[in-house]
Amino acid sequence: xxxxxxxxxxxxxLARNLMIVVVAMFGFGYLLAPMYDVLxxxxxxxxxxxRIDANAAAxxxxxxxxxxxxxxxxxxxxxxxxxxxxxxxxxxxxxxxITEVKYYAHNLAQESITAQAIPSVTxxxxxxxxxxxxxxCFTKQTLKPGESREMPVRFVVDAxxxxxxxxxxxxxxxxxxxxxxxxxYGGTSLANSExxxxxxxxxxxxxxx
Numbered sequence: 051x052x053x054x055x056x057x058x059x060x061x062x063x064l065a066r067n068l069m070i071v072v073v074a075m076f077g078f079g080y081l082l083a084p085m086y087d088v089l090x091x092x093x094x095x096x097x098x099x100x101r102i103d104a105n106a107a108a109x110x111x112x113x114x115x116x117x118x119x120x121x122x123x124x125x126x127x128x129x130x131x132x133x134x135x136x137x138x139x140x141x142x143x144x145x146x147x148i149t150e151v152k153y154y155a156h157n158l159a160q161e162s163i164t165a166q167a168i169p170s171v172t173x174x175x176x177x178x179x180x181x182x183x184x185x186x187c188f189t190k191q192t193l194k195p196g197e198s199r200e201m202p203v204r205f206v207v208d209a210x211x212x213x214x215x216x217x218x219x220x221x222x223x224x225x226x227x228x229x230x231x232x233x234x235y236g237g238t239s240l241a242n243s244e245x246x247x248x249x250x251x252x253x254x255x256x257x258x259x
Contacts, residue, residue, distance in 0.1 A: 102181035102206065112146035113209040121219045124153055129237020130226040131159040145209040153201045153222065157193035163231060164192040167222045176218045179211040190227050
């Protein structure tokens with residue numbers, strides 16, 4: 051059996067190890083946000099793309115000697131009773147050329163629903179060259195019961211995009227913005243989703259237009 055000295059030493063080791071775990075957990079939590087920002091920057095996840103003024107976009111250089119393909123996808127998360135999809139699946143454009151496409155959303159519920167779209171761009175290296183001028187993802191969107199809406203996205207892919215990249219995919223995932231509503235429809239709300247949804251780029255008041 052262990053004597054009192056051995057017990058005291060074991061307790062000290064346990065306390066020291068627990069303290070190390072607590073400090074490590076605190077440090078991880080402190081670093082999580084900046085680590086996530088780095089991840090977004092490298093991978094393009096969460097649509098950490100740029101926003102650009104329309105005048106600045108119009109003044110940019112257009113590389114008419116090159117054509118790239120942009121593909122569009124869209125989905126809704128569990129808890130959001132909407133139909134949502136791009137009206138344009140893919141198109142070709144010149145880097146530097148201002149382009150607009152539209153997504154379609156339809157509220158299938160018998161009540162108003164407010165939702166937030168979270169974008170992502172692949173390949174990740176292209177995200178810093180994908181600049182949005184106008185996007186429904188800048189604000190929360192509210193649809194009345196049975197309401198449908200076309201939602202525009204105006205963007206420009208700048209001419210500095212790596213010449214090895216020939217195809218870019220822009221994706222949107224729509225989340226129910228209300229916890230109770232999302233639970234009612236069997237899913238997770240924006241507030242309870244991954245922390246990337248809470249970046250300042252995506253936190254705005256609800257909009258009906």
